[in-house]
Amino acid sequence: MFNPKESSQSEYELVSIDELVPDDRLLRMIDKYIDFTFLLEKVRPFYSEDNGRPSHPLILFKMMFIGYLFGIRSERQLEKEIKMNIAYR
Numbered sequence: 001m002f003n004p005k006e007s008s009q010s011e012y013e014l015v016s017i018d019e020l021v022p023d024d025r026l027l028r029m030i031d032k033y034i035d036f037t038f039l040l041e042k043v044r045p046f047y048s049e050d051n052g053r054p055s056h057p058l059i060l061f062k063m064m065f066i067g068y069l070f071g072i073r074s075e076r077q078l079e080k081e082i083k084m085n086i087a088y089r
Contacts, residue, residue, distance in 0.1 A: 017086060017089060020086055020087075021086065021087045025087055026069070027066070027069075027087060027088065036058055036061065036062065037058070039057065039058055039061055040057065040058060043057045063078060063079075063082060064078075066078065066081075066082065066088050
């Protein structure tokens, strides 16, 4: 009863995030119809390419957009929600 297992079996399954999130999800539809890359040109003067840490203003904007859409007012809470909810990624 308390004997350790002699053999253990490990299984791996490859899962794609695209398979986990339904196609009719609001954020998928927004991503399909709105191209946010225009923001990169708008914020280019505010970011240095050769000084400081690399930044991703588009990701930051999308995070704030998710917070606005889903009523997440705290940036700390938003960060936690994005880590936990795979649909936000």
